[in-house]
Structure formats: C-alpha cells, structure tokens
Amino acid sequence: MxxxxxxxxxxxxxxxxxxxxxxxxxxxxxxxxxxxxxxxxxxxxxxxxxxxxxxxxxxxxxxxxxxxxxxxxxxxxxxxxxxxxxxxxxxxxxxxxxxxxxxxxxxxxxxxxxxxxxxxxxxxxxCAELSMMMVDKLASSSAGGKYAYSSIDLDLSEREVEVLQLISEGYTNMEIADKLFLSKRTVEGHRQSLINKAKVKNSAELIKFAVQHHLVS
CATH class of the missing domain: 3.40.50.2300 (Response regulator)
Structure with missing residues (x-):
C-alpha cells in the first residue's frame, strides 16, 4: 500500500x-x-x-x-x-x-x-502534456534535422517501437493499451523496458532520447 x-x-x-x-x-x-x-x-x-x-x-x-x-x-x-x-x-x-x-x-x-x-x-x-511541450521545444531547437546524437539501435521489439511512438505522441498508458489491444499493466511494462534500454530516468527523458536518435517519426 x-x-x-x-x-x-x-x-x-x-x-x-x-x-x-x-x-x-x-x-x-x-x-x-x-x-x-x-x-x-x-x-x-x-x-x-x-x-x-x-x-x-x-x-x-x-x-x-x-x-x-x-x-x-x-x-x-x-x-x-x-x-x-x-x-x-x-x-x-x-x-x-x-x-x-x-x-x-x-x-x-x-x-x-x-x-x-x-x-x-x-x-x-x-505528465504527457509537458512531455510533448518538451518535444516541441527540442524539435524547434533542432531545426533542419541537426540532432545532438546519431541514430542508435536499442534492439527494440516491434511492439516496443509501437509503444514508443505512441508515448512520443502524448498518449497515456490506458490510451495506448486501448489502441494496441493490450492490458494497461503490459503497456506499463513496455514503457519501463524502454526507459531501461535507453538508460534514462523517466518518460520525458525517453521522448527526448527517442527524438534525438530518430527513433520516432
């Protein structure tokens, strides 16, 4: 509790x-x-x-x-x-x-x-709302495709790629679960796995990482 x-x-x-x-x-x-x-x-x-x-x-x-x-x-x-x-x-x-x-x-x-x-x-x-604002600011400061890092391979599964894309679009765990026909707990597991693979601390840093490394569209 x-x-x-x-x-x-x-x-x-x-x-x-x-x-x-x-x-x-x-x-x-x-x-x-x-x-x-x-x-x-x-x-x-x-x-x-x-x-x-x-x-x-x-x-x-x-x-x-x-x-x-x-x-x-x-x-x-x-x-x-x-x-x-x-x-x-x-x-x-x-x-x-x-x-x-x-x-x-x-x-x-x-x-x-x-x-x-x-x-x-x-x-x-x-929260997702602020995470997306951070992405927008990052995108604005990286105009022209000039990112701080090059693309890397995190060995993501197809499902993890789908979840990462939806996280970057600001969807909550429940909304992602509904879209992908998964349980909320499964989505939470994918989110945490992505955070661990990217070696970041939270969802906001995960989105920033994904944008910098061209992992999301």
Missing part, C-alpha cells in the same frame, strides 16, 4: 483527488493538509507517508518550498507537484528542488495513478 499525504488549500480539489485515489486500491490517504506548514506539523507528529502530493500555489508555504524542505529534512519522502501551469520552466525548477513528479491539474485518472505508482517504485514522472 502506497501511503500518501495530500497538500492542497482548495477543499473541493482535495476531495476530488482523494475520491480518485481511494478508488485505486493500492493507495492510502493517510492525512490531508491545507498548506506546507500543516504538513510539517503532521510529519513532526509522526505521520510517515511514502509520497506527498502537493499543489504548487498555496499560502504560507508553497509547493516548491515544501519540496525543498522535504528534500533536506525528510529525503525518503517523495514529492509529486500539481500545478495549473504547464510551463517547462516551472517543471524544471520543481525537479531541481527535489520533486519526483510533476503533473498539471487536468491530468487524467489513469495517468495520475501511474505517476504515483511509478514514483513510489523509485522513478520520476512528467
């Missing part, structure tokens, strides 16, 4: 996320807080979550400050940040401060659950 603390100052949003996570089966909401100060008090009083899911914009102590504090004082607790902004710059700042996941608030249920599970297993995750 993945133990989670929700930190969100809007009650309606917090309740909505809680309902989604309660339906996942392997995720337990052990506490809720309205801001970073409340979270710190909870941790000092003995609450021990695996993951903190925090809004970025909050009064008193925002999500970036929460991330920095936890990285320094509770490094075993992983942080996933939620934001209304889909800016690559804010996402990079979040990861620089120690976040393990970054999601925009319009993220779908299946992607939210996958992100939590992936981060709990030691990975890092950027």
């Amino acid at each position: 993945i133990k989670v603390v929700l930190v969100e100052d809007h009650l309606v949003v917090r309740n909505g996320i809680k309902l989604l996570l309660d339906a996942a089966g392997d995720i337990e909401i052990v506490a809720e807080a309205e801001n970073g100060n409340e979270l710190i008090n909870m941790l000092e009083n003995g609450i021990k979550p695996d993951i903190v899911i925090s809004d970025i914009n909050m009064p008193l102590m925002d999500g970036l400050e929460v991330t920095s504090f936890l990285a320094s004082h509770y490094p075993s607790i992983k942080v996933i940040l939620l934001s209304m902004l889909n800016t690559v710059e804010q996402m990079l700042e979040a990861f620089n401060k120690g976040a393990k996941g970054y999601l925009v608030k319009n993220v779908g249920f299946s992607e939210l659950i996958f992100a939590i599970q992936h981060v709990a297993e030691g990975g890092r995750y950027v």
Whole structure:
C-alpha cells in the first residue's frame, strides 16, 4: 500500500483527488493538509507517508518550498507537484528542488495513478502534456534535422517501437493499451523496458532520447 499525504488549500480539489485515489486500491490517504506548514506539523507528529502530493500555489508555504524542505529534512519522502501551469520552466525548477513528479491539474485518472505508482517504485514522472511541450521545444531547437546524437539501435521489439511512438505522441498508458489491444499493466511494462534500454530516468527523458536518435517519426 502506497501511503500518501495530500497538500492542497482548495477543499473541493482535495476531495476530488482523494475520491480518485481511494478508488485505486493500492493507495492510502493517510492525512490531508491545507498548506506546507500543516504538513510539517503532521510529519513532526509522526505521520510517515511514502509520497506527498502537493499543489504548487498555496499560502504560507508553497509547493516548491515544501519540496525543498522535504528534500533536506525528510529525503525518503517523495514529492509529486500539481500545478495549473504547464510551463517547462516551472517543471524544471520543481525537479531541481527535489520533486519526483510533476503533473498539471487536468491530468487524467489513469495517468495520475501511474505517476504515483511509478514514483513510489523509485522513478520520476512528467505528465504527457509537458512531455510533448518538451518535444516541441527540442524539435524547434533542432531545426533542419541537426540532432545532438546519431541514430542508435536499442534492439527494440516491434511492439516496443509501437509503444514508443505512441508515448512520443502524448498518449497515456490506458490510451495506448486501448489502441494496441493490450492490458494497461503490459503497456506499463513496455514503457519501463524502454526507459531501461535507453538508460534514462523517466518518460520525458525517453521522448527526448527517442527524438534525438530518430527513433520516432
């Protein structure tokens, strides 16, 4: 069971996320807080979550400050940040401060659950929307086909090539599963295999790698 603390100052949003996570089966909401100060008090009083899911914009102590504090004082607790902004710059700042996941608030249920599970297993995750923005920026900066690296052979199976192409197009695991008539868990396995073969840390880096090495169209 993945133990989670929700930190969100809007009650309606917090309740909505809680309902989604309660339906996942392997995720337990052990506490809720309205801001970073409340979270710190909870941790000092003995609450021990695996993951903190925090809004970025909050009064008193925002999500970036929460991330920095936890990285320094509770490094075993992983942080996933939620934001209304889909800016690559804010996402990079979040990861620089120690976040393990970054999601925009319009993220779908299946992607939210996958992100939590992936981060709990030691990975890092950027939502598909931002991953595609990163690809677009990379493509713009690589105009004319001038990539930093040459094409390489990762010994990918035909199915892995199909999954990689769909990941690069921004599809979630569930959407890929529907398109290829696979189970969601099988798609998750292919995604992780691709990450391992490319020797990258997360899906965003996988997409960047695939574009640089001409592995996707």
